[in-house]
Amino acid sequence: MKQETMYAELLELITTDAASGKEAAIARRLAGKLEKLGFTVTADQAGETFGGECGNLLGVQEGTLDGALLLCSHMDRVPNGLGIRPVERDGILYSDGTTILAADDVSGICAIFEGLRRVLTSGKPLPRLEVYFTVGEESGLYGAKATDVSRFHARLGYIFDSPGRVGRFVTSAPGHYHLGAEITGLAAHAGNEPEKGIDAAKIMCDMLSSLKQGRLDAVTTANFPILSTGSTATNVVCDAAAFSGEARSRDPQRLADYVAYFEAHCQKVAEKCGAGLKLEKIESFLPFRIPEEDEVVQIAKAACASLGIPCSFESGGGGMDANIFNARGLTTIGVATGYTKNHTKSEQLVLEDFYRSGELAAALIETFAERCVAK
Numbered sequence: 001m002k003q004e005t006m007y008a009e010l011l012e013l014i015t016t017d018a019a020s021g022k023e024a025a026i027a028r029r030l031a032g033k034l035e036k037l038g039f040t041v042t043a044d045q046a047g048e049t050f051g052g053e054c055g056n057l058l059g060v061q062e063g064t065l066d067g068a069l070l071l072c073s074h075m076d077r078v079p080n081g082l083g084i085r086p087v088e089r090d091g092i093l094y095s096d097g098t099t100i101l102a103a104d105d106v107s108g109i110c111a112i113f114e115g116l117r118r119v120l121t122s123g124k125p126l127p128r129l130e131v132y133f134t135v136g137e138e139s140g141l142y143g144a145k146a147t148d149v150s151r152f153h154a155r156l157g158y159i160f161d162s163p164g165r166v167g168r169f170v171t172s173a174p175g176h177y178h179l180g181a182e183i184t185g186l187a188a189h190a191g192n193e194p195e196k197g198i199d200a201a202k203i204m205c206d207m208l209s210s211l212k213q214g215r216l217d218a219v220t221t222a223n224f225p226i227l228s229t230g231s232t233a234t235n236v237v238c239d240a241a242a243f244s245g246e247a248r249s250r251d252p253q254r255l256a257d258y259v260a261y262f263e264a265h266c267q268k269v270a271e272k273c274g275a276g277l278k279l280e281k282i283e284s285f286l287p288f289r290i291p292e293e294d295e296v297v298q299i300a301k302a303a304c305a306s307l308g309i310p311c312s313f314e315s316g317g318g319g320m321d322a323n324i325f326n327a328r329g330l331t332t333i334g335v336a337t338g339y340t341k342n343h344t345k346s347e348q349l350v351l352e353d354f355y356r357s358g359e360l361a362a363a364l365i366e367t368f369a370e371r372c373v374a375k
């Protein structure tokens, strides 16, 4: 059945233009909504770390119970998310096919608001609630990276930012490295004395053709799709070439091992050919895996059971704010809100799942509250 308040809020926020680094308009709306519910709202300086126009929003409401719970979503969306015209067909919301839908992550924001409205009107005792809306998630987890997690009282939380049916939780995700190599060769006339040159383009190809990549094992992958050379003429031996790509693994040791292998491999090939080499390795985010016995999973199970929602705890394929928070000691898992095919023009949201994700947000807060004691 249609839940008018959630549906109207969903359309309002989907049609509020936003992008990574351009979250000011949606942030203003969300701050207003939080204040209306009685939250104290502050913004940080996270936008400055990546050229964005505003920071992360933190809304806090003190409770009568000892304990604090974090509920988080991101305010930005992937590109092609401006001027969205949502279309509903048979209980599923789509864009008109020319843009994304931005259910990732507007549906997560709306689920949190519905959960808050429900628990605040229930009159039941509550813990301190910390609602966090981040910036720049899609373009590189910038808001999360700029977060000092010691500002939260919560030690655990739920990130409403995962695809799939309601009841799906993401309890592990891979870590990610950006890797690159710049090869310096030596220019020489290609016709007169090619033997005096050092061909950086060929060395790059040698490096790549003998580099282990693709599927490396069940939990580790690598991909190097970006290649370039400094050459603009065919009559000079190439003196500069570069390539870059990524490595991912759910296992932190295997990720570290691959990065070390990548460096050693490139150095060996460059040395053999007498070429110069500059390597680039940037840790984008670390993997996480939250065990089933962890409280954050147990609460999720109990909350789903109270609503009769079947639940599953699965691995996600990409990075999310939870990667950063977990690496910093704040235990968080992803919560699905009913969308699929996110980041594409075919993105869709199953409205029944979306409405239930609002009930789930309330049940997560209530189940957490039952474990707290009065102050």
Ligand SMILES: [Zn+2]
Binding pocket: 074, 104, 105, 137, 161, 162
């Ligand atoms: Zn997202």
